[in-house]
Amino acid sequence: MPERLLTPSKITAWLDCAHFLTLQHEVEAGTREVESSPFGEMAQMLLDKGIEHEQAVLQRYRDDGLSVFEVPDRQHDESFEGWVDRVGDVLADGHDVVFQMPFVHEGIRGIADFLRRVDDPDTGTFTYEPIDAKLARNAAKPGHVLQLCFYAEAIEAATGVLPEHMHIELGSGRTETSRRSGHADQRRRHHDRRAGGARS
Numbered sequence: 001m002p003e004r005l006l007t008p009s010k011i012t013a014w015l016d017c018a019h020f021l022t023l024q025h026e027v028e029a030g031t032r033e034v035e036s037s038p039f040g041e042m043a044q045m046l047l048d049k050g051i052e053h054e055q056a057v058l059q060r061y062r063d064d065g066l067s068v069f070e071v072p073d074r075q076h077d078e079s080f081e082g083w084v085d086r087v088g089d090v091l092a093d094g095h096d097v098v099f100q101m102p103f104v105h106e107g108i109r110g111i112a113d114f115l116r117r118v119d120d121p122d123t124g125t126f127t128y129e130p131i132d133a134k135l136a137r138n139a140a141k142p143g144h145v146l147q148l149c150f151y152a153e154a155i156e157a158a159t160g161v162l163p164e165h166m167h168i169e170l171g172s173g174r175t176e177t178s179r180r181s182g183h184a185d186q187r188r189r190h191h192d193r194r195a196g197g198a199r200s
Contacts, residue, residue, distance in 0.1 A: 046135070049135055050133070050134075050135055053133050053134075053135055053169070053171055054113055054133045057113075057114065057131075057133045057169045058099055058114075061096070061097050061114075061116075066096035066097050067095050067096045067097070068095065068096065068097045068098075068099055069090060069093070069095040069097070069098050069099065070099045070100065071087055071090065071098065071099060071100045071101055071102065072086075072087065074102070080102065080104065080109050081104055081109075083102055084102050084103065084104050084109075087101070087102060089158070091115070091128055091155070091158055091159055094117065094126065095117065096116065096117050097114055097115065097116050097117070098112075098114070098115040098128065099113070099114055100112070100113065101115050103150075103151065103154035103158075104154075105150065105153060105154040105157050106153075108150055110147065110150055110151065110154075112130050112131075112132070112151045112154075113131060113132045113133045113169075114130070114131035114132075114133070114169075115128040115129070115130055115131070115151075115155065116128060116129055116131055116167075118163070118164075118165075125161075127155065127159055127161040127163060128155050128159070128163065129152075129155075129163040129164070129165050129166060129167060130148050130151035130152055130155065130163065130166050130167070131166075131167040131168070131169060132144060132147060132148055132151075132167075132168050132169070133168075133169045134168050134169070134170060134171065135170075135171040136168075136170055136171060144168055145166070145178065148166035148167075148168070148178075148180075149166070149180065151166075152166055152180050162180060163180055164179060164180060165177050165178065165179060165180065166178055166179075166180055
């Protein structure tokens with residue numbers, strides 16, 4: 001049986017409903033049917049708006065003259081882990097921005113909207129900081145921050161350097177930045193809660 005991986009989005013939903021992971025795992029195992037929802041068109045509209053927002057942020061980076069690497073799409077019937085292996089160590093190539101980078105880290109898989117290169121003038125080295133594009137207009141939700149914490153830890157696993165900052169490109173056009181260290185305790189508490197919830 002293949003390993004059942006969580007995603008940052010599932011964890012975000014689980015923060016709102018602790019029973020969510022149990023229900024989602026039953027759906028994935030085929031023991032629970034997905035009920036039809038009257039909000040399908042609304043969900044599709046939000047999805048389309050989210051993609052438009054991502055593309056607008058992507059274009060802004062290009063307009064700023066940054067080199068952008070777009071990760072190749074996942075192939076049909078390709079496992080997520082296989083996709084990660086095929087993409088390889090993109091971060092070592094030194095692009096200014098990496099778009100749609102897939103990660104698998106500690107049993108969680110996720111796709112970072114953007115990773116932006118940050119240079120250290122003292123050492124001459126560089127690392128990346130995660131950026132998520134969210135439609136929220138005023139402030140990020142706790143789940144958004146936890147997603148970014150996951151990406152920051154995945155970047156550390158890949159590069160050996162933990163990003164100092166994390167960013168959210170809000171729907172209003174404003175960028176919200178936070179320090180990774182300021183959310184370490186929150187991330188640790190929810191990691192423990194998730195471990196317990198995933199076993200239930």
